[in-house]
Amino acid sequence: xxxxxxxxxxxxxSHTVVELQQDGLEVVILxxxxxxxxxxxDGIEGITGIRPAFEKxxxxxxxxxxxxxxxxxxxxxxxxxxxLKAVGESxxxxxxxxxxxxxxxxxxxxxxxxxxxxxLVFSSSCTVYGQADxxxxxxxTPRHEAESPYGNTKVMSEDIIRDLMKVQSExxxxxxxxxxxxxxxPSALIGELPVGIPNNLIPYLTQTAAGIxxxxxxxxxxxNTPDGxxxxxxxxxxxxxxxxxxxxxxxxxxxxxxxxxxxxxGTGHALSVLEIIQAFERATGVKVNYxxxxxxxxxxxKVWADTTFANNELGWSAKVPIEETLxxxxxxxxxxxx
Numbered sequence: 635x636x637x638x639x640x641x642x643x644x645x646x647x648s649h650t651v652v653e654l655q656q657d658g659l660e661v662v663i664l665x666x667x668x669x670x671x672x673x674x675x676d677g678i679e680g681i682t683g684i685r686p687a688f689e690k691x692x693x694x695x696x697x698x699x700x701x702x703x704x705x706x707x708x709x710x711x712x713x714x715x716x717x718l719k720a721v722g723e724s725x726x727x728x729x730x731x732x733x734x735x736x737x738x739x740x741x742x743x744x745x746x747x748x749x750x751x752x753x754l755v756f757s758s759s760c761t762v763y764g765q766a767d768x769x770x771x772x773x774x775t776p777r778h779e780a781e782s783p784y785g786n787t788k789v790m791s792e793d794i795i796r797d798l799m800k801v802q803s804e805x806x807x808x809x810x811x812x813x814x815x816x817x818x819x820p821s822a823l824i825g826e827l828p829v830g831i832p833n834n835l836i837p838y839l840t841q842t843a844a845g846i847x848x849x850x851x852x853x854x855x856x857x858n859t860p861d862g863x864x865x866x867x868x869x870x871x872x873x874x875x876x877x878x879x880x881x882x883x884x885x886x887x888x889x890x891x892x893x894x895x896x897x898x899x900g901t902g903h904a905l906s907v908l909e910i911i912q913a914f915e916r917a918t919g920v921k922v923n924y925x926x927x928x929x930x931x932x933x934x935x936k937v938w939a940d941t942t943f944a945n946n947e948l949g950w951s952a953k954v955p956i957e958e959t960l961x962x963x964x965x966x967x968x969x970x971x972x
Contacts, residue, residue: 635658635659635660635710635886636659636660636661636662636706636708636709636710637654637659637660637661637662637709637710637711637712637713637882638661638662638664638706638709638711638712638713638751639651639654639661639662639663639664639686639712639713639715640663640664640665640693640712640713640714640715640716640738640742641664641665641670641714641715641716641717641757642661642663642664642665642686642688642713642715643663643665643667643670643671643672643674643675643688644665644669644670644715644716645670645815645825645826645827645871646715646757646812646815646871646874646875647663647665647670647713647715647716648670648674648677648678648824649819649824649871649872649874649875650713650715650874650875650878650879651663651678651686652678652681652682652819652824652875653872653875653876653878653879654878654879654882655678655682655684655686656681656682657879659879659882660687661686661687662686662687662688662689662706662709663675663686663687663688663689664689664691664693664702664716665688665690665691665716666690666691666692666693666716667690668718668829669718669719669828669829670827670829671827672688674824674827675688676823677819677821677823677824678823678824680821680823681819681821681823681824689702693716693737693738693741693742694733694734694737694738694741695741696737696741696744699741699742699744699745700741700744700745700748700749702745703745703746703748703749703751704745704748704749706749706751707749707750707751709751710751710752710753710886711751711752711753711754711755711882711885711886712742712746712751712753712754712755713754713755713757713878713882714739714742714754714755714756714757715757716738716742717734717735717738717739717757717787718730718731718734718735718784719784720784720833720834721761721781721782721784721785721833721930721932721933722782722833722930722931722932723784723833724782724783724784724785724787724932725782725783725931725932727783728783731783731784731787732783732786732787732790735784735787735791736787736790736791736794739756739791739794739795740794742754743794743795743798746805747798747802747805752804752805752806753805753806753807753882753885753886754795754805754806754807754808754885755807755808755809755810755878755881755882755885756791756792756795756807756808756809756810757810757812758788758791758792758809758810758811758812758896759784759785759788759811759812760811760812760813760814760867760898760900760937760939761780761781761782761784761785761788761789761934762777762780762785762788762789762792762811763775763776763777763778763811763937764777764778764779764780764781764785764934765778765781765934765935765936765937766778766937769904769936769937769938770867770902770904770938770939770940771898771937771938771939771940772898772940772942772943773811773896773897773898773943777789781932781933781934782931782932784932785932792809792896795807795809795894796894799893799894800894803893805893806885806890806893806894807885807893807894807895808881808884808885808890808894808895808896808897809894809895809896809897810877810878810881810896810897810899811896811897811898811899812869812874812899812900813866813867813868813869813898813899813900813901813937813938813939814835814866814867814868814869814900815868815869815870815871815874816834816835816836816868816869816870816871816959816960816963817836817870817871817872817954817959817960817962817963818871818962818963818965818966819871819872819962819966820872820962820965822962822965822966822968822969823969824966825871825962825963825966825967825969825970826871826963826966827970835907835910836910836960836963837963837967838850838851839910839911839914839922839963840914840963840964840966840967841967842922842923842924843914843918843920843921843922843964843967844967844968844971848923849923849924849925850911850922850923850924850925851924851925851927852907852908852911852924852925852926852927853907853927853928853929853930853933854926854927854928854929854930854933855908855926856929857929857935857936858935858936859906859935859936860906861906861908861909862908863906863907863908864906864907864933864934864935864936865904865905865906865935865936865937865938866904866905866906866907866936866937866938867900867901867902867903867904867905867937867938867939868901868905868910868956868959869899869900869901869952870952870953870954870958870959870962872954873901873952873953873954874899876950877897877899877944877948877950880948880949880950881897881948884948891947897943897944897947897948898939898940898941898943898944899939899941899944899950900938900939900941900952901938901939901941901952902938902939902940902941902942902952903938904936904937904938905956910956910960911924913956913957913960914960914963914964916957917956917957917958917960917961917964918960918961918964920964
């Protein structure tokens with residue numbers, strides 16, 4: 635059974651490809667390799683023994699995207715990861731984010747509709763909630779104005795999918811609203827591999843611990859949180875990847891309650907940036923050189939999930955303890971070297 639994975643050489647995408655293949659599903663990856671590396675395929679093959687099919691395609695190229703779907707009309711589902719995803723960068727480059735993320739999605743949906751691929755799992759984000767008035771957030775929490783253009787592309791993408799599902803009754807979609815994915819595969823064969831200077835906390839932290847970066851910046855210690863640093867719901871990337879396999883089966887087996895659903899995918903627990911640093915030091919025995927700096931544009935103060943609905947409805951829950959997640963991230967960094 636063939637599953638198309640856009641952005642499948644990226645961080646979350648590659649871990650999801652591993653879980654799909656280990657579940658016996660055939661995978662075809664589309665990626666333009668802007669934020670990933672073709673050598674990721676070696677890591678996937680090293681873990682699963684299977685090298686997934688790969689095509690280098692820019693999804694904003696509509697003719698190329700439609701041609702791909704014409705050749706893969708036998709696919710049963712799409713998992714759509716491919717997007718620009720750095721919050722801070724999106725504030726500086728809003729037009730690029732809107733152009734890339736929305737056009738890519740619409741071209742994928744057009745290919746699916748035209749060539750009869752009926753099932754979609756969409757990579758969404760807790761950024762759709764903005765700074766929620768009440769925490770933790772449930773799926774019934776009202777969406778607030780997004781704090782960044784990146785977050786707004788997720789809001790708009792969900793709306794595009796929802797509106798299409800209203801008129802395409804044969805199509806089905808699940809949006810998974812991720813909280814903060816971190817860590818690496820326990821094999822250390824794949825992990826988060828940012829191009830250039832990392833935008834996310836954990837790769838910058840591990841690169842600082844490895845001596846690649848001089849110092850980790852903690853953006854703000856004056857938030858209304860116990861230690862002043864932002865609070866997030868950090869979820870192990872393998873736990874997150876497994877949620878996609880569950881979502882795919884829900885769609886393929888017709889167990890979805892309506893043709894557009896959405897779920898919070900997190901741990902249900904909040905940790906601050908400073909607590910993550912402390913947990914990393916406990917897990918690895920390595921001290922991290924960090925400093926407190928000013929707040930970063932686009933960041934929200936605190937957010938974490940109520941995962942009750944996902945736990946009960948999907949039969950999925952996060953399992954990996956935070957220290958194990960951070961130890962895996964450190965093993966991945968050590969494998970990369972300097």
